[in-house]
Amino acid sequence: VLQMMMTSRKKKKIYEAVDYSKTLIIISGNLDDAFTMAYETSEADVDADIFHAYTEKITMVDIKQSLSRRFKPEQVARFGNIHLVYKSLRRQHFEALITQEIDKIIFKNKDLFGVTLKITKNINQLIYQNGVFPVQGVRPVFSSVIDILESNLAKFLYEAFMNQQLELDIDYDFEKKEISAVYGNGRLITTPYMGRIDQIRQGNLADVVANVSVHEAGHAVVYGLLFGLAPLQLKSKVASNYVGGFTFPHQIYQTKQNLLNKVKVLLAGGLAEEAIFGESHATIGRSHDREQMGAVIAEYIRAYGFDPDFQSYYIGSDGARMDVYVTDKAVEALTQQLVKETREMLTKNDDFLLEVSKLLYIQGNLSSHTIAKIAEKYQITLTVKEENYMYISNYEAMLNGRTGK
Numbered sequence: 277v278l279q280m281m282m283t284s285r286k287k288k289k290i291y292e293a294v295d296y297s298k299t300l301i302i303i304s305g306n307l308d309d310a311f312t313m314a315y316e317t318s319e320a321d322v323d324a325d326i327f328h329a330y331t332e333k334i335t336m337v338d339i340k341q342s343l344s345r346r347f348k349p350e351q352v353a354r355f356g357n358i359h360l361v362y363k364s365l366r367r368q369h370f371e372a373l374i375t376q377e378i379d380k381i382i383f384k385n386k387d388l389f390g391v392t393l394k395i396t397k398n399i400n401q402l403i404y405q406n407g408v409f410p411v412q413g414v415r416p417v418f419s420s421v422i423d424i425l426e427s428n429l430a431k432f433l434y435e436a437f438m439n440q441q442l443e444l445d446i447d448y449d450f451e452k453k454e455i456s457a458v459y460g461n462g463r464l465i466t467t468p469y470m471g472r473i474d475q476i477r478q479g480n481l482a483d484v485v486a487n488v489s490v491h492e493a494g495h496a497v498v499y500g501l502l503f504g505l506a507p508l509q510l511k512s513k514v515a516s517n518y519v520g521g522f523t524f525p526h527q528i529y530q531t532k533q534n535l536l537n538k539v540k541v542l543l544a545g546g547l548a549e550e551a552i553f554g555e556s557h558a559t560i561g562r563s564h565d566r567e568q569m570g571a572v573i574a575e576y577i578r579a580y581g582f583d584p585d586f587q588s589y590y591i592g593s594d595g596a597r598m599d600v601y602v603t604d605k606a607v608e609a610l611t612q613q614l615v616k617e618t619r620e621m622l623t624k625n626d627d628f629l630l631e632v633s634k635l636l637y638i639q640g641n642l643s644s645h646t647i648a649k650i651a652e653k654y655q656i657t658l659t660v661k662e663e664n665y666m667y668i669s670n671y672e673a674m675l676n677g678r679t680g681k
Contacts, residue, residue, distance in 0.1 A: 303355065310334055310342040313364070313411055320473055321514045321641075324367040324410035326524055329663030331363040370408045370417060374400050377421045381429070391433065391442050398448040399425060399455075406471030420471075428467060432457040435465055477513045477640070487549065488512040488521040489637040490629075491561050494548020495523040495541055496642075497629045498621060500651060502537040503528070503667055506644040506658040510632075513640030521636075526661060529668035532582045535572055539611075540618045542569040547615070548629060551622050573607050573614075583610075628654045 311334065313327050336359050343352045365373075378400065382393045407420025429446065436444055436459060443460035454466040470478065489512040496507050505526055512521035525541070528534050546562030577583040583606055622629055631650055636642050648658040 302360075307339060307342040309345065310338045311364075320405075320409050321511055322410065322522070322524065323509050323663075324365060324370055324408065326508055326663050327364045327410045328366045331361075332664055334361055334363075336361070364410060365413065370404060370410075370414075371400065373414055373417055374403050374407075374421065377418065378425065381421075381426060385429075385433070389433070389437075391436060391444060393429075394443075394445045395425075396445075396447045398450065399446060402448045402450075402471055406473040424469070424471065428455050428469060431467060432465060435459070439463070485512055485640070486637050487553070487559060488561070490548050490552045490633045491545040491559075492521040492523050493629055493633040493636055494544040494546075494551075494622060496647060497548070497625060497632060498544035498618060499523065499525060499541045500647065500656065500658045501621060501625065502540060504657065504659055505667065506647040506651070506660050508644060508663060510636060510642040510647060511640065512636050527664075527666040529666060531669065532576075532580075534667070535576050535580075535582070536614065539569050539572050539614050540621070542566070542572070543615055543618045544622065547619050547622055548633075551619070551626060551629065552633065569611070570607070573610055574603075577603050577606050577610070625654065625656075628656065 311331060313330055336357065339359050339361060340352060343355060378395055382395065385391045385393055403417070403420050403424050406424065407417045409416050425446075432444060432446065435457070436442070439459065439461070441459040441461060441463075445458040447456050447458075448454070448469070449456065449466075452466075453468060453470045455469045456464060456466045458464050492510055492512055496510050499505065499507050503526075507523050507525055509522070509524040514521060528538060542565040545565050546558055549558040549561070577586055578600070579589055581587050581589065585606065586603055628651065631653075632642070632647065635646070635650070644660040648660050651658045
């Protein structure tokens with residue numbers, strides 16, 4: 277070894293500069309402020325396809341803006357224009373990953389022990405709804421495959437070896453909350469099992485779920501009536517100790533009419549509670565909706581100039597500041613008008629509201645297609661659109677249809 281060191285010492289190559297001119301350098305990092313959904317780490321109920329649709333719209337410009345908050349402009353320039361922007365995984369990606377992991381388990385048991393396993397898609401679904409946190413990627417899925425399938429499979433394999441059975445069918449019963457194994461000789465063994473996330477969802481109080489179902493159904497019904505769209509996702513049972521559902525809308529282009537419609541959708545949750553349960557039983561679940569609604573109406577009048585009586589917007593301070601006390605009267609008047617119109621809309625469509633509420637209470641989750649199908653029964657046509665769809669007027673046709681004087 278010493279001789280080798282002495283020989284190397286005499287070679288000049290060790291002192292020569294290394295040529296990196298043909299080296300590909302990849303700078304990797306997480307830019308959470310560009311991927312705003314990255315902060316939803318505890319969200320297990322929003323469909324993965326919705327998060328994917330949001331990440332699809334992230335561009336190089338968004339990345340450069342995010343980088344500019346961390347580096348000097350000349351440093352951002354050195355990153356160049358070749359950016360690999362990774363999208364979040366879609367539902368089908370997670371499903372493919374779960375299938376791949378299950379196939380590995382099937383192959384491993386066949387190879388090592390000679391046992392032929394048949395695993396139904398119910399197991400795949402059980403793993404998905406308890407193992408997928410869309411923003412967290414694949415690692416939680418791997419641990420859930422072990423927790424749900426492999427740990428329970430060990431008990432069934434022990435019975436198989438003791439009884440010299442080499443064929444095993446594994447299934448899950450969502451109603452009985454049991455994982456079952458049927459052996460080649462017809463013997464059936466079951467073990468009680470409820471997923472960790474399902475336990476949290478199951479812990480939601482029935483009365484609270486009923487209230488949340490009506491609230492979210494109100495949002496969904498008014499959203500459908502005003503925009504002609506079935507919401508992307510409607511949920512009333514979520515993985516949270518504090519029960520709170522959600523109605524996931526499409527992207528809405530901000531216009532004068534769309535802002536007013538947005539306010540009505542926000543109002544509809546609390547007003548639906550009043551319509552179904554009575555005014556005295558309405559809850560404070562509307563507080564966040566009202567906070568958003570108030571901001572939209574205030575901007576509608578003060579910032580956007582959509583009220584003809586207020587055409588100036590002074591954003592300065594002290595003497596240059598807009599007199600909000602004057603505009604507050606207009607904000608209140610418009611709010612009361614929109615409350616009246618939304619209440620009338622819900623009253624007129626109370627049968628539609630009630631059916632969506634009851635089905636949402638039972639299932640805890642309704643798809644766009646299900647909502648659209650219910651609407652058909654009441655001669656209401658709702659269109660089902662993909663996650664990245666934007667609701668926008670046909671400005672191009674309107675422009676091309678205009679002629680000069």
